[in-house]
Amino acid sequence: MRQRLAVGNWKMFGSLPENQALLDTVAAAMAGLRKTICVVCVPFPYLAQTQAALAGSKVAWGAQNVSQHPKGAFTGEVSAGMLREFGCRYVIVGHSERRQWFGEDDRTVALKAKAVLTAGMVPIICVGETLSERESGVTEKVVGRQIAAALDELGSEILKGAVLAYEPVWAIGTGRTASPEQAQAVHASIRGLLAKRDGSLGDLAPILYGGSVKAANAAELFAMPDVDGGLIGGASLVAQEFISICRAADQTSGRDG
Numbered sequence: 001m002r003q004r005l006a007v008g009n010w011k012m013f014g015s016l017p018e019n020q021a022l023l024d025t026v027a028a029a030m031a032g033l034r035k036t037i038c039v040v041c042v043p044f045p046y047l048a049q050t051q052a053a054l055a056g057s058k059v060a061w062g063a064q065n066v067s068q069h070p071k072g073a074f075t076g077e078v079s080a081g082m083l084r085e086f087g088c089r090y091v092i093v094g095h096s097e098r099r100q101w102f103g104e105d106d107r108t109v110a111l112k113a114k115a116v117l118t119a120g121m122v123p124i125i126c127v128g129e130t131l132s133e134r135e136s137g138v139t140e141k142v143v144g145r146q147i148a149a150a151l152d153e154l155g156s157e158i159l160k161g162a163v164l165a166y167e168p169v170w171a172i173g174t175g176r177t178a179s180p181e182q183a184q185a186v187h188a189s190i191r192g193l194l195a196k197r198d199g200s201l202g203d204l205a206p207i208l209y210g211g212s213v214k215a216a217n218a219a220e221l222f223a224m225p226d227v228d229g230g231l232i233g234g235a236s237l238v239a240q241e242f243i244s245i246c247r248a249a250d251q252t253s254g255r256d257g
């Protein structure tokens, strides 16, 4: 059975008092999850607070970026080993905002995923096309290139420890969600690419959808057979929205029922 996940990406939002209220409410509400792992990926300075608030709860936590280097003179960078010390289990890598604003290319993203895996955590590797790429009909080609870069660098065996996230750039923070059918089509094509390299990877890799997921649309997206949960931005900052989304991931059947 494929793992189902609902992952909140707080991006560069939060403050100590706001976080505390959000984390406490989410942790209390998630006690009843049956098959879904709920995760919050917070800004680096809030990892200690998050670790303290979520220890012993059913909610896991992680970061939104990492250095590809294990240590060294890299001012401003944070290593995977450091994240591990704060109890992180997940690290988002290759988010489109990192690719777009911080120049991360496919190879850098693959190296970051490798650093996360080497440190014993799970990378959430993001892929997705821009609006102009979708409109020119190259969505599957772009996503295929991004997936192939990870496969080439990591190999299919290692990639079995990763989670993938399909986030169409045009759907991020725009309120414009991919339809369940649009998401399913890309997820199925990603699964096909993975299966071509390694059948069990195709079967087992969790693929999350991200891009304007809300309580109101989560269930129909998560009910698609190749959508194993979500990567949630804005709605993960609103406790009741995020709780509803996590429950939707837990209650919809996806592929395995």
Ligand code: 13P
Pocket: 009, 095, 167, 171, 172, 173, 174, 175, 210, 211, 212, 213, 231, 232, 233, 234, 235
């Ligand atoms: P929104 O849910 O705010 O569209 O953000 C999606 C995202 O980028 C999650 O990583």
